[in-house]
Amino acid sequence: MPTTEQEVNMKRLAMMIRGISVAMLTSRGGDGSLHSRPMVSPGVEFDGTLWFFTQVGSEKVAEIALNPQVNVSYVSAAEHRYVSLSGRASLVDDPEKKKEIWSPEHRPWFPQGVDDPELKLLRIDVERAEYWDMLSAAMAQLLGP
Amino acid sequence: MPTTEQEVNMKRLAMMIRGISVAMLTSRGGDGSLHSRPMVSPGVEFDGTLWFFTQVGSEKVAEIALNPQVNVSYVSAAEHRYVSLSGRASLVDDPEKKKEIWSPEHRPWFPQGVDDPELKLLRIDVERAEYWDMLSAAMAQLLGP
Numbered sequence: 001m002p003t004t005e006q007e008v009n010m011k012r013l014a015m016m017i018r019g020i021s022v023a024m025l026t027s028r029g030g031d032g033s034l035h036s037r038p039m040v041s042p043g044v045e046f047d048g049t050l051w052f053f054t055q056v057g058s059e060k061v062a063e064i065a066l067n068p069q070v071n072v073s074y075v076s077a078a079e080h081r082y083v084s085l086s087g088r089a090s091l092v093d094d095p096e097k098k099k100e101i102w103s104p105e106h107r108p109w110f111p112q113g114v115d116d117p118e119l120k121l122l123r124i125d126v127e128r129a130e131y132w133d134m135l136s137a138a139m140a141q142l143l144g145p
Numbered sequence: 146m147p148t149t150e151q152e153v154n155m156k157r158l159a160m161m162i163r164g165i166s167v168a169m170l171t172s173r174g175g176d177g178s179l180h181s182r183p184m185v186s187p188g189v190e191f192d193g194t195l196w197f198f199t200q201v202g203s204e205k206v207a208e209i210a211l212n213p214q215v216n217v218s219y220v221s222a223a224e225h226r227y228v229s230l231s232g233r234a235s236l237v238d239d240p241e242k243k244k245e246i247w248s249p250e251h252r253p254w255f256p257q258g259v260d261d262p263e264l265k266l267l268r269i270d271v272e273r274a275e276y277w278d279m280l281s282a283a284m285a286q287l288l289g290p
Contacts, residue, residue, distance in 0.1 A: 022279060024218045024227065026171040026179055034171055034179070034216035037284075038227035038277050071179035073169045075220040082169065082183035108279075132183050134167060134253075139182075 014046040042101035080134040159191040187246035
């Protein structure tokens, strides 16, 4: 089966972020300032799209409606691994997907559970990805123009 | 000696990021996309301003010239601590400050050392700060409007 460079890089990227349970999502406010916040990362294998849970009334949902371009960073200080994913976010209401990626780790943040009608999904289509290995002072761009 | 709420919050913030040796800096490209990269955090006590080293020709310097508004996040997964700092970045050439904050941790990234004329400082004046404690599912805004 032939694999393209894109597929190989996607797998490397999936490996880089695997096991990092919380990511930082940065979005842009109406005044141009950039805000980040931790997001529980569902334990699904990365395939070019990231999924997170969000409350429909949260600040990030308002910011993303104005500016869909976001950054998601994954940090594993213990392994000196740093990953930057740039992409476009959209708010999605997909009950099946919600059930698929729900895990008990989400409960402290969304105590109403997966059936809460205020609970939506943030879908982020990644357009560019880079990673840094701070031990070897190496960096590489894995996806993007 | 009276201390204002602002001073108390500044100290709490300094405590939250103390010991986290690498931060993620997010800036905005000319096409509107958001990029982040790891930055070695000098071990100086936070007082409202963050300092980082940068090469003058780096992508982030170009991005900041276009859009000075940046985000810096500090993650300590082991302690479930996540901090978001929003502010304005500027490029500074201050040989004394450079010597003050230089440490051997910077050497792998800037092998020419602290006297390299291409080495500049990124000064970030923090305008808003929030932190999350993921263990207790708590968050607080410590600085900002």
